[in-house]
Structure formats: structure tokens, C-alpha cells
Amino acid sequence: MKQVILTKYGPPEVLQVKEFENPQPKPNEIRIKVHYAGINFAEIMARMKLYPGGPKPGAVLGGEVSGVVDKIGKDIKDIEVGQNVIGLSMKGSYTSHVCLEPKSIIPIPKNFKLDEAATFPVIYITAYMMMFDLGNLQDGDTFLIHGAGGGVGTAAIQLAKTKDVKIIGTCSSWKHNRLKDMGVDKCIDYTTNDVEKEVMEYTNGKGVDLIIDPVGAKNWKISYKVLGRMGKLIIYGDQNFVKGEKLNPLVAFKELMSMPKYKPTDLMAFNKTVMGYHLGRFQGYEWKVKRSVKNLIAMINDNDIHPIIDNIFPFEKAADAHRHIQNRKNFGKVLLDFTKAWKYLFF
Numbered sequence: 364m365k366q367v368i369l370t371k372y373g374p375p376e377v378l379q380v381k382e383f384e385n386p387q388p389k390p391n392e393i394r395i396k397v398h399y400a401g402i403n404f405a406e407i408m409a410r411m412k413l414y415p416g417g418p419k420p421g422a423v424l425g426g427e428v429s430g431v432v433d434k435i436g437k438d439i440k441d442i443e444v445g446q447n448v449i450g451l452s453m454k455g456s457y458t459s460h461v462c463l464e465p466k467s468i469i470p471i472p473k474n475f476k477l478d479e480a481a482t483f484p485v486i487y488i489t490a491y492m493m494m495f496d497l498g499n500l501q502d503g504d505t506f507l508i509h510g511a512g513g514g515v516g517t518a519a520i521q522l523a524k525t526k527d528v529k530i531i532g533t534c535s536s537w538k539h540n541r542l543k544d545m546g547v548d549k550c551i552d553y554t555t556n557d558v559e560k561e562v563m564e565y566t567n568g569k570g571v572d573l574i575i576d577p578v579g580a581k582n583w584k585i586s587y588k589v590l591g592r593m594g595k596l597i598i599y600g601d602q603n604f605v606k607g608e609k610l611n612p613l614v615a616f617k618e619l620m621s622m623p624k625y626k627p628t629d630l631m632a633f634n635k636t637v638m639g640y641h642l643g644r645f646q647g648y649e650w651k652v653k654r655s656v657k658n659l660i661a662m663i664n665d666n667d668i669h670p671i672i673d674n675i676f677p678f679e680k681a682a683d684a685h686r687h688i689q690n691r692k693n694f695g696k697v698l699l700d701f702t703k704a705w706k707y708l709f710f
Contacts, residue, residue, distance in 0.1 A: 365704040367457035367681045371420045372412040374608035375682035375689070378424070378457075385460050387434075392462045393442050394434040399481035399675070400456040400699045401427040403514065404577070404600060405643075407689050413604045413615065423455025426643070429471075429480035430701075439465065447471055449480045453643075457681060459704035466649070469656060472663045482670035482696040485642060486514040488652065490522055491659040493575050493597045493640050496651075502527040504572035507562060507589065509582060510602070511547060512538035514696040517671040519575060520545050525666050531565060533558060538694050545671075553582075562589040570594055579603025580621040587623065592634045599640040605689065671695030678704055 368381045388394045406424040409417035418424055432446045442448070442465060449469040452461050471480050494500045506523050510516045511532025523530050524546050531549040532542050539550040551561045562571060570591030576582055577600030586596050606614045625637050645652050662668070673693040676684040678701050688697055 364458060364460040365678060365701070366423050366455075366459070367678060367699070369410060369418055369420055369422050369424055372410065372610065375410070375685040377410065378681045378685065380679055380681075386462045388436040388439075388462045390436040390438040392436045392464055393432050393439055393448075393468070394460055394462050395428060395430040395448060395450055396433040397428045397430040397456070397459050397461060397701045397704075398477045399429050400425050400458070400678075400701065401481045401485060401514075402681075402684055402688060402697045402699060403427075403485050404602065404605075404688065407685055408605060410685065411605065411608075411610050413610060418455070423457050425456030425458075425699075426452055427481060427484040428452055428456045428458075428461060429477045429483075433460075441465070442468065447477060447480070449483055451484050457678065457699060459678070459701045470660060472660050472668075474664075474667065475669070478672060478675060478698060479670045481698050482514070482672060486518040486696060487522075487659060487663070487670075488656060489599065489640065489642050490515050490519040490575075491662070492642070492652070492655050493599060494519060494522055494573065495658075496655055497597055497638050497640060498573040498575075498595050500526055500528065500573055505529040505531065505566055505591075507531045507533070507571045507574040507586070508547075509533045509553075509574070509576045509578050509586070511542055511550075512694045514693075515575070515577070515599070517545070517695045520547060521666075521668045521671075522662065525662060531562060531571065535691060541694055553578075558582075559585050559588055566591070573597070575599060577602055580618055580623060584623050587625070587635065587637065590633075590635045593636075594634075595636040595638065597638045597640055608686070608689065673697050675700050 364385045367378050370377050370379045408414040428450045450463045451467045506528050508516050508519050512534040530547045532547040533551045533553045536552040549565050570589050574586045574596045576586045579601045603618050673695040675698045678699045
């Protein structure tokens with residue numbers, strides 16, 4: 364099998380392809396011949412040693428795959444060889460083959476192709492749980508999405524359009540026309556505009572009901588200011604740590620020192636809520652994720668939602684894929700294609 368290995372912490376080029384023997388499934392595992400693996404910003408941070416508890420050198424990055432079951436363990440009953448599947452892989456997903464237990468397998472939404480399937484686990488589960496489990500998004504709300512042109516951002520827009528809500532999106536101006544085509548009501552270029560002023564003017568001074576924000580400390584302060592009564596701010600990342608292609612200790616220190624502090628008395632006085640979300644930290648509470656996935660798939664099927672795929676890179680170009688995302692060039696999801704890793708081989 365082919366795997367993209369984190370050889371050391373550093374710039375994208377530390378991702379190197381290595382060849383290993385194919386893994387053999389345990390009695391309660393299936394082996395997936397991977398077609399596509401999703402790439403997420405968390406993996407860029409992990410590559411740069413900015414992800415607490417993240418993979419160490421020698422590991423395979425990634426957490427989501429789509430592909431075909433090509434071997435099953437002797438105790439597997441309800442999954443068959445040849446079946447198309449989605450997998451959440453804590454063992455890494457930048458690989459041509461991966462063995463997973465059935466509890467890590469997700470049904471593929473109807474009408475999804477395999478490339479679309481690989482986009483599903485991280486961005487859609489993240490967006491859904493933030494918006495509906497934590498955020499309680501309701502008809503009539505105003506919803507602010509920071510990083511609206513990214514993977515989670517585009518998924519959140521699609522899910523939000525199943526409700527009667529107003530959507531504000533922040534991102535670079537070159538993405539605005541596409542966001543408007545998706546149904547975003549107000550686009551703000553965070554690089555040139557005063558986000559706080561623009562949001563408050565758009566909402567007639569009332570603020571917004573729900574914000575999802577992966578940007579970082581300075582932006583979280585702005586987000587808190589533009590929350591309306593009963594407004595909810597959900598923090599799910601800190602992209603400000605990522606300056607340049609490898610860890611910059613001074614940048615990291617400044618970001619840590621500028622983190623906002625929220626006083627319980629202020630939260631009560633202004634009826635505001637601040638929450639955090641991390642899909643990778645549900646060990647022991649997987650049932651909550653499974654409940655959300657069931658509801659999410661029904662929503663996607665009922666509304667015929669299809670993911671926005673920006674680009675698909677060959678697995679040998681994983682470094683280019685990381686740099687593409689890190690340079691904010693993507694609109695939607697970026698994938699790695701592993702089909703050529705096994706196309707001409709026999710197992």
C-alpha cells in the first residue's frame with residue numbers, strides 16, 4: 364500500500380510517500396481500498412506541530428476516507444466486499460488501504476459519488492453539530508460564518524439554506540460571487556473591511572444569533588461584540604497560529620497571550636453564550652455523533668445537498684494540496700486521489 368507519511372514537523376514537503384505491506388483486517392474490521400481522502404485545516408496544523416495531541420512524525424495524517432471494501436474480518440456480518448463506504452479513521456487517511464471497525468463506517472448519502480463521500484465526515488458533521496446541536500439555529504435567525512469559502516463554511520451555508528435564515532459570510536473578495544450564488548445574503552472581505560461595523564449595520568445594530576469562528580483570538584473578540592441577545596459564538600479552531608509554512612514560536616506565543624477571557628457575569632448580563640467544538644474529542648460520547656449523523660444524512664437526502672469540491676490532488680502531491688489550502692486558495696473541500704495507487708496492482 365501507499366501512504367503519505369509525516370516524516371517530521373515542518374513545511375508541506377515533509378509529507379512523503381512510503382510503501383508498506385497491505386494491512387490485514389482483524390476479526391472485527393473491514394479493509395477499505397481508499398479512493399479519496401479528505402484534507403482538513405487541522406492536518407496542516409498537525410504538520411506544523413500546532414495541534415495539541417496531534418500525530419507525531421512517522422504517522423499518517425487525515426481522518427476521513429471513501430472507498431470500496433476489499434476484505435473483511437471473520438466476525439463482520441453486515442458489510443460486504445465490494446460495498447462503497449465512508450470511514451472515519453483515527454489511524455490516518457492519507458493511505459491507499461485502511462482497516463476500520465464497523466462503528467467507524469458511515470452510510471453514504473444517496474446520490475453521492477465517491478469523491479463527494481470523502482468530503483462528508485469532518486466538514487458536514489462539524490457544521491451540523493455546531494449549527495443544530497450547539498447553536499440551535501432557528502428560522503428567522505441571522506447566522507455569521509467566518510471562513511465562509513472553506514470546507515466547513517460551504518457546508519454550513521448549504522445546511523443553513525434548509526432554514527429561513529439570513530447568512531453573513533466573511534472571506535476574501537474573490538470568493539464573494541460564488542457565495543452569493545450559494546445564497547449568502549451579505550459578504551464581507553475581512554482583509555479590507557471593518558467586520559464589526561459591516562455586521563452591525565446589516566443587522567440594524569441588533570447583532571447576530573449564531574457565529575461559527577475558526578479564525579483566532581482577534582476575530583473571536585469581534586465575534587463576541589456582534590452577538591445579539593441570546594447570541595451564540597462557537598469556536599472550532601485557531602487559524603492564526605498558522606503563519607508561514609512551519610511553526611513560528613513568536614506567532615504562537617502572541618496568539619496565546621491575546622486570547623479573550625469571558626466573564627460569567629457579562630455572559631448573563633448580555634444573554635450571550637461562548638462554546639467550543641472539536642470533532643476529535645468525543646471518545647466515550649460517540650453516540651452523540653452517531654445521533655447527529657443520522658439526522659444530518661436525512662437532511663442531505665431530503666434537500667439533495669452535494670458538497671463543493673475545490674480540487675482533487677494525486678496522493679503524490681499531498682504537499683501541493685496542503686500549500687493550496689494554507690495559501691487560502693480553495694473554495695470548498697480539497698481531496699487526495701488514491702485510485703492510481705492500486706489501479707494496476709493485484710492483491
